Amino acid sequence: MPEIESLSDISRLISDIQHKKFTRSYDIALRTEELLQELISKGHWKSAKELMNLVKTRIQLVRENLPQEATAPNIMRHILKVIREEYQSASKKKDEGQSLHELVTSTPSNVLDYSDSLINLRSSILDHLTEYKVELESSSDNIAAQALEHIHTNEIILTVGKSNTVEKFLKRAAKDRIFNVIVVEGAPLYAGHTMAASLAKSNIQTTVIADSAVFAMMSRVNKVIIGTHTVLANGGLRAASGIHAVALAAKHYSVPVMVLSHMYKFCPIYVGSHNHEAFNVCASPANVIPYAFGPILDKIEVNNPVYDYVPPELVTLFISHQGGNSPSYVYRLLSELYHQDDYDI
Amino acid sequence: MDGAKVREFFCKIIREDEDVSVGVAAIRTLMEIIKHSKSETVQELETNLKDGINVMKNTDYPVTAINSGCELFLRFITLAALDTRCFSDCKKIMLDRGHLFIKKLDEARGKIVKLASKFIEDGSKVLTHSRSRVVLQALRKAHKQNKRFEVFVTISAPDNSGKQMCKELQAEGIPCTLILDSAVGYIMEQVHFIMVGAEGVVESGGIVNKVGSYTMAVCAKEMKKPFYVLTESFKFSRLFPLGQQDLPEEYKYTSSVRKNSDLKKVHPLVDYTPPAYITLLFTDLGILTPSAVSDELIKLYL
DSSP: OHHHHTTHHHHHHHHHHHTTSOOSHHHHHHHHHHHHHHHHHHSOOSSHHHHHHHHHHHHHHHHHHOTTOOHHHHHHHHHHHHHHHHHHHHHTOOOOOSOHHHHHHOOGGGOOOOOSOOTTHHHHHHHHHHHHHHHHHHHHHHHHTTHHHHOOTTOEEEEESOOHHHHHHHHHHHTTOOOEEEEEOOTTTTHHHHHHHHHHHTTOEEEEEOGGGHHHHHTTOSEEEEEOSEEOTTSOEEEETTHHHHHHHHHHTTOOEEEEOOGGGBOOOOOSOTTOTTTOOBOOGGGTSOGGGGGGGGTOOOOOBOEEEEOGGGOOEEEETTEEEOGGGHHHHHHHHSOGGGSOO | OOHHHHHHHHHHHHHHOTTOOHHHHHHHHHHHHHHHOOOSSHHHHHHHHHHHHHHHHTSSSOHHHHHHHHHHHHHHHHHHHHTOSSHHHHHHHHHHHHHHHHHHHHHHHHHHHHHHHTTSOTTOEEEEOSOOHHHHHHHHHHHHTTOOOEEEEEOOTTTTHHHHHHHHHHHHTOOEEEEOGGGHHHHHTTOSEEEEOOSEEOTTSOEEEETTHHHHHHHHHHTTOOEEEEOOGGGBOSOOOSSGGGSOHHHHSOHHHHHHSOGGGSOOSEEEEOGGGOOEEEETTEEEOTHHHHHHHHHHHO
């Protein structure tokens, strides 16, 4: 069956993610973009509608197999929007999406169905994607470039675990400013240790603390700067476990919490409640209690959740390559990134 | 159409169709006025419509919904008028677009119900206030999806509309408990979230709804329970109240009460819930945070 065969590209991506071949979301983002670029240039499609269906089946497949994965579907959603935009500019029809204005002004004649086959559509989409790829590649540099606006001399910055974006951000600031960084170690994976070692190599004053010491240290911290796994549609976070506690401590001492996030981490999906099964995953408990503990393992239950839900009230600012935005503005960023009909596929 | 006819047409829609909200009835009435209008200019037509609106406001139905629906409709007329030069074309466009407009209004509730029912999870306890058609349908839909949940409804004085809501839920087989308005604080610790409708949504993203909603929202915030509002987008209106005193009197009291009584001694029908207390708004435009409301209004009125 050709239908199944043609999905081999996305199946490979899914299995690579499952087998942790890509650990950084940036790698997943780039891989997804390349995958779609290939699909668009070599795939069999005649109209924008057919192409959009090809992309949508891929999104569905990823969401079925990896319900926690946000980066790959987000990249594909954005590309859907690119396709829509290019189709609209080529066919000179406009689709304003759902808005009050559209509700009032729409006429029966301008309903778009994306089914016309247009000659230059393929090349114009590919041009647009090339631009998009450059945007992806420069995203973390653009975020790092804003470091000096947020980090000032002699400040104490707290961060949790390891995030490549945060690392780059702090190192950029360290070129011009002298400041202290407190790294929360992030048990049970202790990614904070690697982070601290890397920061220290760049001559940043670095202190590592245990997760339990967060509250004690928070009173002297000027800013909390963290990365995140996903930004949810309400402005809340799905971030590494332990970050909710850090954010609450920061709230208690009125310390601003800044979240560095690439645009592809903004996810248009709401999580009804954070206890939802699809929200969290549990990693192997071996890191919490080693198997060597022996017989006691029969008598206890060990959980090792990977994520925390952090409500939007605890976040002060999101920093993306476009600049800073408050959580209440996330809905607007989403409407610029994706088409409303593609939010829930 | 003269005043009496408008009034009759408007009241007939509401009486005959239980499921139509007052705002939609008002918009349908205005469409009817356009159809029968013999005016030759846009200005004359607008005067006709405004007279019609006044007639509707003087019935004893809630003015909040009538007002926002009519406001949107007048904007619709202005935008249609800008698109053409001659009046006959304009009238044709208005009627064409009008049908689509009303069709979309009719679809709105279905969209909201679809969005909101996802938030009602198995085993949850929901608190709601008074009677709202869209909340009722959302609960019904969730029930049809075989979710087990429990609903608490406030009795909602002075008209005790909660009783009706409770009856309708029980008729569906949804476990439902009627509680006192004064028991909102008592019940709050047990429930998982609050779902209410709205008569109007103001520019700040706050809502105008049956009196008692504000109390419930304040309680919910204190106990950190999500406060969800289900509302159609035609209820968005360009009002920016800062407090309860800023709500127009016609919103708070029916026209007969306004004429005959000392307003200080009458209970208000609605109250204003500021946006800080609202978690999310479920609308036919999607799930919105309160701050998105002003965005939508600005796009329309710019």
